[in-house]
Amino acid sequence: MNRIDFPAALACIEKVAPRLPVEPVAIGAGLGRIIGSDIMAQADYPRFDCSAMDGFAVVAADIADASSERPVRLDLVGESRAGAAAAMVSAPGACAISTGAPIASPFDAVVAKERVVREASAVLLTESVGLGRNIRRRGEDARQGDVVATRGQLVTPEVIGALCCFGVSEIDAVRLPRVVVLTTGDELRRANGSSEHFVHDSNGPMIAAMMQQAGLAPQLVMPARDDPEAMATSIKQAMATAPDLIISTGGISVGDHDQVPAALQALGATIHFRGVAMRPGKPVLFATLPDGCLYFGLPGNPVAAAVGARFFVIAAIRAMLGLGRERGCTVAMDVPGGADTVGTRILKARWYPGPPPVVTLAADQRSHTMRPLLDCNSWVMRSVDPNGDPAWTRFAMTPSFADDGEVGRS
Numbered sequence: 187m188n189r190i191d192f193p194a195a196l197a198c199i200e201k202v203a204p205r206l207p208v209e210p211v212a213i214g215a216g217l218g219r220i221i222g223s224d225i226m227a228q229a230d231y232p233r234f235d236c237s238a239m240d241g242f243a244v245v246a247a248d249i250a251d252a253s254s255e256r257p258v259r260l261d262l263v264g265e266s267r268a269g270a271a272a273a274m275v276s277a278p279g280a281c282a283i284s285t286g287a288p289i290a291s292p293f294d295a296v297v298a299k300e301r302v303v304r305e306a307s308a309v310l311l312t313e314s315v316g317l318g319r320n321i322r323r324r325g326e327d328a329r330q331g332d333v334v335a336t337r338g339q340l341v342t343p344e345v346i347g348a349l350c351c352f353g354v355s356e357i358d359a360v361r362l363p364r365v366v367v368l369t370t371g372d373e374l375r376r377a378n379g380s381s382e383h384f385v386h387d388s389n390g391p392m393i394a395a396m397m398q399q400a401g402l403a404p405q406l407v408m409p410a411r412d413d414p415e416a417m418a419t420s421i422k423q424a425m426a427t428a429p430d431l432i433i434s435t436g437g438i439s440v441g442d443h444d445q446v447p448a449a450l451q452a453l454g455a456t457i458h459f460r461g462v463a464m465r466p467g468k469p470v471l472f473a474t475l476p477d478g479c480l481y482f483g484l485p486g487n488p489v490a491a492a493v494g495a496r497f498f499v500i501a502a503i504r505a506m507l508g509l510g511r512e513r514g515c516t517v518a519m520d521v522p523g524g525a526d527t528v529g530t531r532i533l534k535a536r537w538y539p540g541p542p543p544v545v546t547l548a549a550d551q552r553s554h555t556m557r558p559l560l561d562c563n564s565w566v567m568r569s570v571d572p573n574g575d576p577a578w579t580r581f582a583m584t585p586s587f588a589d590d591g592e593v594g595r596s
Contacts, residue, residue, distance in 0.1 A: 189461035189468065192530035192569070196501050196511065198458050202474060203505035206430065208358040213349055216341040218401040219359035220507045220587060225335040229353030230325035234288045237266070238320045242280040242302060242309055243273075243293035246317045254312045261308050266290075280309050289321060296320035328352050338508055340587050360507045363430040365404040367394045368420060370437040370446065371486065374409040388556070389435040389484075389491045396495050400503065400585050405429070412437065417449040421481075429479055430506065433499055436486030439469045446483045447471065455481060463529030466490035466553035470498060487553040493532050496565065500585045509587060514567065514579040517545050521568075521576075531568040534558050537580060545580055559583075 190198070208222030237243065243266065252258040263279035266272055272290035273281050280302075281293060289296065295315045303310040328334050334352050335345060341359070349357070369390040390406050397404040405427060410420035417437065424432050437446040438460070450457060455473040462470050467490040471483035480502055484494035504512065534548035545566060548558035564580050571577040 189463050190459050191463045195459055195462045195470075195472070195498065199472060199498060199502050200505045200511065202458060202472075203480060203502045204430075204478065205508055206361045206363060206506045209361045210356050211359040213346055213355055213357060216346060216357055216359060217343065218587070219341045219357075219362070220509065221335055221337055221339045221341060222358040222360045222508075223337050224333045225349065225354055225357055227328040227330050227332045227334045227352035227354070230330050231327045231351045231353075232322045232324055234272075234324050235290070236322050237283045237285055237287050237289055237296045238322050239296065239298050240284050241296045241299045241320065243283045243289050243296050244280050244311070244315065245278070245292050246295040246315055246319070248278060249297075249311045250314050252311045252314050257303075257310045257312045259305075259308050259310050280311075294318060294321075362402055363503055363506050364428065365397050365402050365431045365433065366424040366427060366429045367397070367404050367406045368410060368424055368432060368434040370410045370417065370420075370434055371412060388488050389486070392488065392492060393433055393435065393484075393495045393499075396492075396585060397499075400500065400587065402503070410434070410437075412445055414445050414448055414452070417445040418452050421449055421453060421475075425475060425477060425479060428477075431480045431482070431499070431502065432475070433482045433484065433495065435484045435491045438471045438483040438485065450475075450481065450483075464493075465528045465531050467493045467532070468528070470494045472498065485553070488556050489534070489553045489559070492559075493565070496581075496583070496585060497532070504587065507587065512581065514581045517543075517566065517578050517580045519545065519547075519566070519568075519576075519578040521547065533566045533568065534562045535564045535566040535580065536562050537564040545578075 211219060244260065248260065249258045261279040263275045263277050263281055264273035265282040266287040266289060268284050268286040272288035274290060275281060283289060283296060294317055296319065297311060297315050298320065301313065335349060339345065367390050369387050374385055374387040387409055394404045394406040407424060410417050421432065434446060437444045447457065447460065450473050454476045457471065457473040460471045462468055466487065467485050469485050473481040475481055482494065482499050484491045501511065533551055536546050538544045545564065547566065548562055550558045563583050565583055567579045567581065569577050
């Protein structure tokens with residue numbers, strides 16, 4: 187199968203990835219979820235006319251002529267407290283009122299507590315107040331039935347707070363993908379091994395952590411051996427858990443012990459592409475298993491695996507959640523060198539916010555060296571624009587579903 191370019195690979199993933207269904211989620215458990223359908227306010231907010239501050243409810247006309255030379259004295263005729271019914275009075279005067287407490291006729295304005303002189307049973311006012319001043323009107327922020335959050339929106343703490351104000355106790359959220367992470371290779375160990383030739387499994391924990399960072403709950407299974415039957419068995423065991431997505435690392439190139447492609451073919455998978463014109467990560471494989479589960483075979487070199495998961499797997503998850511493609515941020519780079527013949531380059535980098543903002547590339551860009559990543563917080567993608575000139579785009583190293591792409595509409 188011919189190697190395709192990076193944009194074509196993303197387009198293929200977005201086309202193949204299925205949209206996941208929505209499910210009801212309690213608002214308190216919605217953090218980090220993607221809203222699956224528009225949400226309407228279930229109550230007016232504020233729910234009633236109320237005071238914006240501690241002070242005294244008055245009839246504005248009663249103090250229209252108040253001044254420091256001719257103060258107006260009003261008897262105290264009641265108190266309105268937050269959480270209690272509005273004070274109902276018939277006699278003229280002023281009503282003590284606290285922030286958030288309801289206000290009812292005949293009162294039509296609130297004077298701040300610090301703007302009056304308090305007496306034992308009365309208040310002196312030395313200035314007028316406008317009609318409706320310091321009153322929060324019922325429904326001024328949202329009316330029952332208003333659309334207050336839309337499909338494709340990320341649920342943040344602020345969204346939760348707002349929806350609770352509007353009486354929303356449950357939302358429809360896009361179901362999160364079920365993910366299995368499967369590493370391959372006879373050499374892998376997750377703990378101290380007895381052989382001096384073992385390799386610590388870094389890819390599995392790293393990719394599982396990336397999925398967790400994105401709000402998912404991945405299942406990390408034991409490494410699969412470099413044997414055709416064992417590989418197929420490991421994939422079938424992963425499929426038995428009904429995942430939406432399986433991610434493996436290693437075993438996808440053309441070596442004698444690279445068993446993933448053959449195992450996928452034996453299982454009846456459809457391989458959409460095998461190899462992308464990029465560096466690192468060009469051997470990456472993308473397939474669909476017979477049950478509809480997406481399968482990503484990522485390279486074994488840890489940086490290449492990280493790049494494949496960060497850009498291809500995250501692209502699939504975004505599409506499954508109904509989100510548009512991640513855009514990144516265009517940056518200016520002054521990097522010497524001639525034309526790049528490998529297609530898209532993805533480079534370890536560090537972004538400094540400045541001012542002015544600066545992006546520096548790590549000196550060591552090899553696909554097996556992880557230590558440079560300890561000082562990096564970004565990936566910089568080098569592509570070629572329509573004029574043949576290099577274009578540079580910065581992406582955060584840690585994936586996020588914040589609003590950096592258009593909402594997918596279907």
